Amino acid sequence: xxxFLLSLTALLPLLVLSxxxxxxxxxxxxxxxxxxxxINWSLIWMLLVVVVVFGLFGYIVWKYRERPENMExxxxxxxxxxxxxxxxxxxxxxxxxxxxxxxVTTLYALxxxxxxxxxxxxxxxHVTSADWKWIFSYPEExxxxxxxxxxxxxxxxxxxxxxxxTMQSFWVPALGGQKYTMPKMxxxxxxxxxxxxxxxxxxxNFNGRGYADMKFEVLAQTHEEFDQWVDDVKEKAPxxxxxxxxxxxxxxxxxxxxxxxxxxxxxxxxxxxSKAYTNPELYRGHGYQGKIFEEExxxxxxxxxxxxxxxxDENIENKExxxxxxxxx
Amino acid sequence: xxxxxxxxxxxxxxxxxxxxxxxILLTMIGIVGGITYLKKWRWLWSEWLTTVDHKRIGIMYIxxxxxxxxxxGIDGLMMKAQTARPEMEFLNAQHYNExxxxxxxxxxxxxxxxxxxxxxxxxxxxxxxxRDVAFPQLNALSFWLFFSGAMLFNISFVIGGSPDAGWxxxxxxxxxxxxxxxxxxxxxxxxxxxxxxxxxxxINFVVTILKMRTKGMTLMKMPMFTxxxxxxxxxxxxxxxxxxxxxxxxxxxxxxxxxxxxxxGGGMDMLWANLFWLWGHPEVYILILPAFGIYSEIxxxxxxxxxxxxxxxxxxxxxxxxxxxxVWVHHFYTMGSGPAVNSIFSITxxxxxxxxxxxxxxxxxxxxxxxIKMTTPMLWALAxxxxxxxxxxxxxxxxxxAADFQYHNTLFLVAHFHYTIIPGVVxxxxxxxxxxxxxxxxxxxxxxxxxxHFWLFVIGFNVTFMPxxxxxxxxxxxxxxxxxxxxxxxxxxxxSAIGSAVLALGFAAFCYNIYWSARYADRNISSDPWDARTLxxxxxxxxxxxxxxxxxxxxxxxxxxxxKKKNEGLTLKDSEIEEIHMPSNSGLPIFMGAVFSxxxxxxxxxxxxxxxxxxVGIIAGLIIRSFDYDEGYHVKKDEIKxxxxxxxxxxxxxxxxxx
Numbered sequence: 001x002x003x004f005l006l007s008l009t010a011l012l013p014l015l016v017l018s019x020x021x022x023x024x025x026x027x028x029x030x031x032x033x034x035x036x037x038x039i040n041w042s043l044i045w046m047l048l049v050v051v052v053v054f055g056l057f058g059y060i061v062w063k064y065r066e067r068p069e070n071m072e073x074x075x076x077x078x079x080x081x082x083x084x085x086x087x088x089x090x091x092x093x094x095x096x097x098x099x100x101x102x103x104v105t106t107l108y109a110l111x112x113x114x115x116x117x118x119x120x121x122x123x124x125x126h127v128t129s130a131d132w133k134w135i136f137s138y139p140e141e142x143x144x145x146x147x148x149x150x151x152x153x154x155x156x157x158x159x160x161x162x163x164x165x166t167m168q169s170f171w172v173p174a175l176g177g178q179k180y181t182m183p184k185m186x187x188x189x190x191x192x193x194x195x196x197x198x199x200x201x202x203x204x205n206f207n208g209r210g211y212a213d214m215k216f217e218v219l220a221q222t223h224e225e226f227d228q229w230v231d232d233v234k235e236k237a238p239x240x241x242x243x244x245x246x247x248x249x250x251x252x253x254x255x256x257x258x259x260x261x262x263x264x265x266x267x268x269x270x271x272x273x274s275k276a277y278t279n280p281e282l283y284r285g286h287g288y289q290g291k292i293f294e295e296e297x298x299x300x301x302x303x304x305x306x307x308x309x310x311x312x313d314e315n316i317e318n319k320e321x322x323x324x325x326x327x328x329x
Numbered sequence: 330x331x332x333x334x335x336x337x338x339x340x341x342x343x344x345x346x347x348x349x350x351x352x353i354l355l356t357m358i359g360i361v362g363g364i365t366y367l368k369k370w371r372w373l374w375s376e377w378l379t380t381v382d383h384k385r386i387g388i389m390y391i392x393x394x395x396x397x398x399x400x401x402g403i404d405g406l407m408m409k410a411q412t413a414r415p416e417m418e419f420l421n422a423q424h425y426n427e428x429x430x431x432x433x434x435x436x437x438x439x440x441x442x443x444x445x446x447x448x449x450x451x452x453x454x455x456x457x458x459x460r461d462v463a464f465p466q467l468n469a470l471s472f473w474l475f476f477s478g479a480m481l482f483n484i485s486f487v488i489g490g491s492p493d494a495g496w497x498x499x500x501x502x503x504x505x506x507x508x509x510x511x512x513x514x515x516x517x518x519x520x521x522x523x524x525x526x527x528x529x530x531x532i533n534f535v536v537t538i539l540k541m542r543t544k545g546m547t548l549m550k551m552p553m554f555t556x557x558x559x560x561x562x563x564x565x566x567x568x569x570x571x572x573x574x575x576x577x578x579x580x581x582x583x584x585x586x587x588x589x590x591x592x593x594g595g596g597m598d599m600l601w602a603n604l605f606w607l608w609g610h611p612e613v614y615i616l617i618l619p620a621f622g623i624y625s626e627i628x629x630x631x632x633x634x635x636x637x638x639x640x641x642x643x644x645x646x647x648x649x650x651x652x653x654x655x656v657w658v659h660h661f662y663t664m665g666s667g668p669a670v671n672s673i674f675s676i677t678x679x680x681x682x683x684x685x686x687x688x689x690x691x692x693x694x695x696x697x698x699x700x701i702k703m704t705t706p707m708l709w710a711l712a713x714x715x716x717x718x719x720x721x722x723x724x725x726x727x728x729x730x731a732a733d734f735q736y737h738n739t740l741f742l743v744a745h746f747h748y749t750i751i752p753g754v755v756x757x758x759x760x761x762x763x764x765x766x767x768x769x770x771x772x773x774x775x776x777x778x779x780x781x782h783f784w785l786f787v788i789g790f791n792v793t794f795m796p797x798x799x800x801x802x803x804x805x806x807x808x809x810x811x812x813x814x815x816x817x818x819x820x821x822x823x824x825s826a827i828g829s830a831v832l833a834l835g836f837a838a839f840c841y842n843i844y845w846s847a848r849y850a851d852r853n854i855s856s857d858p859w860d861a862r863t864l865x866x867x868x869x870x871x872x873x874x875x876x877x878x879x880x881x882x883x884x885x886x887x888x889x890x891x892x893k894k895k896n897e898g899l900t901l902k903d904s905e906i907e908e909i910h911m912p913s914n915s916g917l918p919i920f921m922g923a924v925f926s927x928x929x930x931x932x933x934x935x936x937x938x939x940x941x942x943x944x945v946g947i948i949a950g951l952i953i954r955s956f957d958y959d960e961g962y963h964v965k966k967d968e969i970k971x972x973x974x975x976x977x978x979x980x981x982x983x984x985x986x987x988x
Contacts, residue, residue, distance in 0.1 A: 021817075022803040024735050038732050046722035053689065053718050060693055061711060064632070066702045075699045080638035080691075088690040089641075092683045096676075099729060103675050106731035107668040131507075166502040167598050169663060169738060173804045177734020180664045182599065183501065183592045187665035204738035206495050206808040207502055209422045276592040280509040286423055287490015287510035288337045290935050293586035295506075295593035 023173045028199060029192040030114040031176030038106050045095050110177065113156045114192055122156040122190070125149060126262070128269055129161070129168040129181040129203065131251035132210030137262035143233045144240060146248070146257035148217045152226040153196050159189045162270035164249050164277055169205035172218050178204055186270035193220035208283070213253055234260050242266050249277045333936070340487055343424065345407075350487050379914040381465035382874055383450050386472050388769060390447025391762070393476055397439040400483065402836060404432035406829055409793070413826035415814045425810035426493040427486060427512075433496025434516065437612070438523060439479040441750065444758045445619045446475075446530055449558045451769055452761075453534065455865035456552045458543025458883065460876045463536040465912040466954075471530040473922025478523025481929050485515040489934065492516040495808065497609070498579070500590035500601040505583050514933040517580045522925050524572050531565025534558060543864070545883035549643075552863045552887075553629075553636055556643055557622030560650045561615045567654065568611035575604035584935055599664060606657035614653040616750065618646055620757030621688060624710045627760055628692050630861045631707040632699025635887050638691040645684030652681050662730045663737050671730035678728035685721060689714065704859070705779035709760035712787045713752045720748030723798065738808075741801025747794045759786070759839070767858050771871040772850040778842040786835030792828025796821035856976060862890035867899070869976040875909045875964055878973050901973055909964040917957075921950045 027033040109115065113122055126137040127149075136149040151157050161170050163181040171178030175191040193199070203214040221229065240248075240259040245266075248254065267274055280292040340346050364370055377385060407428050411420045420428065450468065454461055462468050485491045490512035494503035503513050538559040542551070551559075578589040579601070588594030590601040629636045636642060658666060658674040692714065701707065723745040727736050736742055759782070767773045797805075800821050805812065812818045857866040867889045868877055878901055885891045892898045924946035931940035 022799065024802045024804070032735075035732055035735050038729065039726070039735065042726050042729060042732060046726060049722055050718060053693075054715055056693055057714050060697050061701060064696055064699050064701050066700050070700060073700050075632065075634045078634060078637060078698065080641065081694075084690070084694065085638050085641045085687065089683060089687055092686040096679045096682060096725075099679060099725065100676055103729040103731050104668070104672040107671050107675070110731055110734070111668055165592070166507055167499055167602075171738075171806075173735060177731070178663050178737055179734070180661070182664075185599075185665070200804070202804075202806065204806045205499070206426075206738075208493075208507060209426065211426075212422060212809040212811055276506075278506040278592055280506050283507050284509055286493065287340065287512040288334065288488075288934065290505065290509060290511040290514065290583070291586075292505050292509045295591075 026174065028174040028197065029176060029194050030116065031110065031191050032174060034106055034109060034114070035177055038102055041102055042099055045098060049095070110190070111188075113190055117154075117156045117192055120155055122158045123152070124158045124160060125151070126264060126268070126270075127159050127161040127170055127181060128164050128263070129170065129214075130164040130249045131166065131207060132203075132214040133248070133252070133254050134170075134201070134203075134214070134216040135164075135248070135263070136216075137264050138230070139262060139264055141230045141234070142261060143230060143237065144259040144262045145233075146254055147215075148219065148256050149201075150219045150221055150226060150229055151191075151193060152223050153193050153220045155223075156190055156192050159191065160270065161187045161189060162268070164269045165251075166207040167205055168203045168207050168214070170201070171204045172199055172201035174199040175218065180205060183269055183276065184272045184274060193218070196220050196222055196225070208251070210251065210253055233258055236260075246277065250279075251282050333934075338488060340490055345420075345424075346486060353487065374916075375914065378919050379469075379916045381461070381469050381912050381914055381918075383454050383462050383465065383468060384769065384872055384874075386468055387447045387450030387452075389472055390443045390450060390475070393479060394440050394443035394447060397435050397443070397479060397483075398836070401432050401435035401440050402833065404428045404435065406833055408432065409826040409829040411810060412812070412822050414823065415812050415816070415819050417811060420810060422810045423493065426495075426808070427491035429808055430492050430495050430498075430516075431482070431486065434482065434492070434520070435479075437496065437616070437750075438520065439475075439482065441616050441754045441758075442527065443475055443479075445561075445616060445754070446471075446527070448623070448758065448761045448765065449534060449619060452765060452865055453537065453555055453558055454541065455768070455868065455872060455876060456555045456863050457538065457541060457546055458864050458877060458881050459537065459541040460880070460909065461912065462533050463541055464533050466915050466918060467529055468533055469915065469918035470921055471526040471533065473918045474526030474529070474925060475523045477922040477926040477929070478519045478521070478526065481522065481926055481933070482515055482519035485512060485519075485933075489515065497605055498601075499605075500579075500582075500598040501592045501596070503579070503583075503601075504591050504596075505586075506592055511933055511935060514580075514583055514935070517576050517583060518929045518933050521573065521576045521580070522929050524569055524576065527565060528569040528573070531562040531569065534562035535566060538562070543877075543880045543883060546888075549640075550883055550886050550888070552622075553625035553639070553642060554619065554622030554863075557618040557620075557625070557646055560646045561618040564611045564615050564618070564650055564653060568608045568615070571604060572608040572612075575601065575608065578604075580932075584932070584937075599661075602661050602664065603657065606660045607654075610657045610660065611653045613746075613750070614649055617753045618649065620754045621646065623757045623761045623764075624692065624713060625695075626861075626863065627706050627710045627764055628695045629887070630764075630859055631702045631704055631710075632696045633702075633860070634695055634699045635862070635890075636691070637694040637697075638687070639886065641687055642691055645687045648684040649681060652677055652684070656681065656728075659728055659730070659733070662733045668730075675728055675730040679725055681728075682721065682725050689718070689721075704763075705774070705776050705783060706760040706764035706859075708780065708783045709756045709763070712783070713756045713760075716748060716752035716756070716787070716791070720745060720752060724749060736801065738806055739801035740797040740805045740807055743807045744794045744797035744801060747790075747797075751790055751794070756787075759783075764859065765865070766846075767854055767870045768865055768872060770847075771854070772846060772852050773854060773858060774842050774846045775850060778838060778845060782835055782838035782842055784835075785831055785838055789828050789831030789833070789835050793825050793832055794828070796825045796828075800825075857889075857893075862887035864889055867892065869972075873972050873976075875911060875969070878909075878969050879905050879907075901977060903970065906966050906969050906973075908966060909969065910961055911964060912961045913959050915957075915959075917950060917954055921947065924950060 025036060027036045124139060126139060128135040134147055136145045161179060161181040162185060163183045168181045169178045170181055172191060175193055179187045179189045197220050199218040201216045201218050237258040237260040239261050240263060245263045278295060364373060380386065407420060411417050411425055490510050492513045492515050494508055494513055498516050501507055538555060581587040582589050582591060588596040590596050590598050625636050656674060656678045658670060659678045662671050727733050727742060727745055763774050763779055800818055805818050856870045864881055867881060881898060924943060928940050928943035931943055
């Protein structure tokens, strides 16, 4: 046992060193800060539990271990102690209560505009996750970005999130906790950045081959910079067409893109009746291919079918079933 | 015929998989050749493959599960090798996805579960003084269905493609829309087959424990391992039907184009997550409760004291069982269910800490005033406490809904559940194997190699998983096949990889211990080598096929301990011997397992006509069983007398000394 404890203590300095700059403990906004406070509060209690139980454990194991001198000792018959059992039921209940209260208040607070920012007009950004990229639409400004999102500092940002494909999770650890993005669903998340700066965001919910690289940058800017950027985009960025948008949703990795309109004008994936842009053909490649099913809302442009003809001859029998399906709405 | 794409059947193009294909082929040739050469086919068939003896079924479970441990462990090591350095190119993303999927499924369903069910099989009838489980032939069917499911799942990576949607197989990713290959059919079908086996096991144990206890053993005199296994079996009966339904819906989604969980056609991906965890969370308590029982036996035996707070232990396992059914949402606080729902589930989740804490303190106070003997099983039990405390407190932290928004899907979570499942279940299984090995095989595992195994494994475990807590807090997500140099994760990932190598050495020491002990260990050992407390130690080692010549009568908790103290009930007079009624062996369970495998395999490949034809075999098996009038056989008095005289001393007393 001693050796085991030693090996643990040997690890500690290393962990403390790496602990100095862990992103969860360096919140850059009020939302993340409220969670960090909660985590710190829980850590105090949990450390207390660890110290007490480890101490008791070490004491008992050391004191009552079998030694050559106590081989004659026959332990007493003992069945329990109501008092002790009440104590070690009661104290954990109190600890759980001590943790529950701030947990519940924080849970409710996270759904609101962060405290102290109520008077500031929040801006809304729609987040659409696709395989394997993040699409950000600014409905008020009428612009759209891919794989990066600029926000003004010190302003509550309401992210309205959905997915154009699988279930994914939107996480910017420096600014706050994560939430899932799901097709035909909308989840909401408030984030605020204290200061200008660049923060890494990423998908945390596994969604296939391209998952590891599904990252984006959150760039918090001063208000002047942000307004300037919006104007620049409106002026210079190209318009996104419906056709280009369909290409964009294919399972690919893309760099950054900027557009001077948003896809919300023809589809909002959060709408339960919206068209599902699924196309199983694009996910082929691994293993023995099974039957896929034609859905009314599968999207398939001519060009995709052309591309598939080479290399996937064995799928022809499936392909015959694929009618139009592009006409969705 | 049916448009079989022969060229896609075998997975090709990856040297690692090619190597495995060759290795599998050679191993199979080796096994078949070896058995043929040694002329062991008849023995294998009549003694093992058709057995309905709970001890042999238990041992087969354990052997299969240790093999699966090896497979799942290799998967784990491959993941650790891939992430040892940033931007490593040992596995590509696709291969990594397959490896972590099979690692999870195999470790939970084909390693941890069958190891515990195997130990339950061997020990529970002995602890309650019974001669077998309530339904011996059904028990064999459970094993063969588990084995069939496990084998079907395991061939996936060489034939047809390995499942690659994570062990949780979240939709819509796991559906045909995003995973059009048949790979994830393996998940749906193989888990279904194994799950039916587990459900049957659960029913069997509930009935066995309720109806088969020996005279005088009231519920409140049952050993703690029997109690925890009983509650775990109740949870199996309650939770596994949910998995059955969820997998059936998944199967129709994937095979027949229904829309339960799809994006198109009004499917609901959140429904899968809910159904999965409605089963999945109770599942982890199905694992941990029998393990708690194992620790209870070991703490009591090696402290030479009865378990402290027996009643509160039972209260707490019942409380855990009930709570286990009402916490599933904590696996997806981030799904946007709203603060009210998340608050309720935060409270139920944290509440589990209370009964678990009661158990920890009861174990500590079992040792207090005891005389703690540091045997290998006891070392595992001791190491369990601090390691599991770390798993437990991080579990409470994760249970706090609001904080979970920062931990969810990170390596913090991965570290947490490895800190609960490895000390909670794997340490317990090792402890149990060292502890009950002489009961199963009549010789003990070597203590010195056992201690090597222990230290390597425990140190390796901590070095592997402790860094992951910190990686997670620094933003490293789970299931990511690589990370950048700039992330700064490299040193801790490397440390973790080194730890996993030590962990693997520990497992190797365990395998070596089995080999060494099987060859060299002393066969002339006492039937009660640990000076233990419960009924399984009152009979021979290895246990004779009918378990007890005379079923013992019980008046207290820890009955064998008090029998030894009072020197009562240890002897067997010739006049007390009566004929024993035993069930006959049957080839039907293994036949059913084979038919399920074949039908399952066809279903995986969506060859529906072939699957239906094979499924006729299942119906045929059921019909044959319905017309089975075999009443078993009786063991004659002379045979019992002969067997008993080989291990008891002249007065018919339990042979108690190591000579």
